[in-house]
Amino acid sequence: MSGVLASCAPHLARPPDLDATRRQARFFTLLAAREARGVSVEAELSLWVRSSRARGLPGAQARLLLGAPDAFRIRLESAFGTALDLAAHGDSLTAYVPGRHLGLSLGAAGDSLGLRGPGALGYRLWTAAWRPPVGAWDSVAWRDSALHVSWTEWGDSLELAVGSNGLPLALAFTPAGGSPLTVSYREWSSFEGMVLWPALLRLEEGDGDLTVTCRVHRARFARRVDPARLALSLPAEGERLTLARLKRALRGMGRL
């Protein structure tokens, strides 16, 4: 009888836990689990780029390889071929467009692109392995029910929003002297029954006009990183994109 009465009683929404210490503990437990499983990850993705200034862009399928702590390789490919192969390790970045036999190799991408350590950024982006330093938790802020933690790395500003379940909701990354990029973690999934992993990410440039949505369909985890699979070697033949040409392309992309 008490069970029946209980089921008829009005259901009260449980208020979010606003205890920063408990949320921090949940966050670090889940982060440790992602880091433990994320030593080497292979994933299949779908990507969509959207901009009001460039409508009608197609979506793309991709395969992604992550290697802790600072390497990734992504290949845009379909049953009909590979469109783009891009690898980053530490501060170096290499890209190859097979259809054009066109390659790009930047030994110090931080100097040329103004984005320090693209390898680590990419790894952390897809694993949500953002780790605020201990001191950052002394001055957290609450917005709605999200706990916001801010810190700086090499002059870049980062602000992480942590949800009541201890998972990252969003990370705002503002390079020194640059405009912010925000990645929102919209969905999480337990791939291979292992650990909660980002399943739907959305990258957004400052004013939100340019967005990249990334759906992770499948993820497989391995215990060891295979450097050979992460490395992209440009062929001796073919054309190399120079930094000057890249900068011209970047200037031209202001119209995007």
Next chain:
Amino acid sequence: MARAVLAFCALLVTAALCVSAGGRAAGRGADAGASGVRDVPGALVRRVQASGRAEASLERVVSDPLGGGRRTLRGRIALEPPDRADLRFLATGERIAVRSDGGEWIQPELRQVLLLGPERAAAARRWWEILLARQGEQLLVRRLAAGRFLIVAAAGQGEPADSAWVWLDRAGLPSRLEIREEPGERTAYRFSNWRFMRPRGRAAFVIAPPAGYEVVRLP
């Protein structure tokens, strides 16, 4: 600069996709060097011209630098002269149908259909047209051995030269086509079970976008 980086990534993705979907300009005009193309798939041309349509089982074997080793995708190919090709892969549901007036590429995982204009469709058809002995590009054909040919498409404006290797079986039908898509690697298409039948016409080479799919016209 972060905006520029994101924009760079977005443009790289978009540009690369367009190349993947047949970014090379087609029909470089002159037929110079095209002599000998008819020798390559002679039996196929004779039989498909007599029947109107050819179908074969297809395996796409490609190196897999991310996973290690090679990957095989199985599918079907259908050809109808003078300009129609249809490839579909069973595992992914991807299908591309191309004609001289354009084509479509359906990608179920993305719930997307790409519309290809005549130029992109021609670029996507280029190697399949070799099987039909079409002569629109500057092609150099070299016989390497009995039933084995090397075909080189000359470089165009801003485009690298490309090579394809073709093997014929004992019946003179194409059994293998290799294209260099990756650095130092070739993608192989293996053909088997060639069948010949009456043509189905243009309508069989047009993909109607399913409901709920996004239709994207490639620039």
